[in-house]
Amino acid sequence: GQQLNQSPQSMFIQEGEDVSMNCTSSSIFNTWLWYKQDPGEGPVLLIALYKAGELTSNGRLTAQFGITRKDSFLNISASIPSDVGIYFCAGLNVMYSGGGADGLTFGKGTHLIIQP
C-alpha cells in the first residue's frame, strides 16, 4: 500500500519557537490533511489541502500541499504549551471513476513536546 514518511518523529522545543514538520510519499495524493491528537482522544482535523501548491493557514498553523503532490508541510508559529500532542499527516486518493474512496493513509506522527 501507499506509505507516508513523516518527520521528525519527535521535537523538543522551547515555548515561543516555531515548529516545522513534513510528510513525503512515494505516490501522489490529491488531498492532504493534518490532524492533532491529544492523549486519550481521537484525532482532530487542523488543516485540509486539496490543490497542489495550496498554502492554507489556521491561526498560528500553516500547511502547504507540495507541487509534486507527494509531500506536505505543517508549520506552527510561536508555539504555546497547548500545542503539545501528536501531529499526523494523512493523504487521500479519491477514486472518482469508481465512486469510492480508499480511505486515509496516515503518517506515523510527530510528537511535539514544549518546554516552558
Next chain:
Amino acid sequence: NAGVTQTPKFQVLKTGQSMTLQCAQDMNHEYMSWYRQDPGMGLRLIHYSVGAGITDQGEVPNGYNVSRSTTEDFPLRLLSAAPSQTSVYFCASSYMIPGTAGNTIYFGEGSWLTVV
C-alpha cells in the same frame, strides 16, 4: 450533538473470544470507517462504508468484519481475537467522501482493546 460515539472505551479479551466494537454517529453522515492505531504507527484503515448496505476493505481488514445496516451505525466485529489485534480503534465519519473540499472527517474518542 453527540458526534461519533464509540463503545466500549476499554476492553480486555482472551485469545479466541469474539466481540463487537460499536460506532454510532448522529450527523447523518454517509461515509464511515474504522482505523486501528498501534504504537509508533499512524492510523491504518480496516474497513469503510460509503453508505448503508455498502462496505469495503481497507489496508488491514483481516480478522475483522463490518456491516452497515443503517446510516447511523457501523459496528466492527472481531470474530476470534488474537494478541496482534491489541490496539486502539478509532471510528470516523464524514458527510461526503473524504477529500471532498470542505468535508470534515470526525473521529470518535477511541476504543482501547487488549487481547491476552
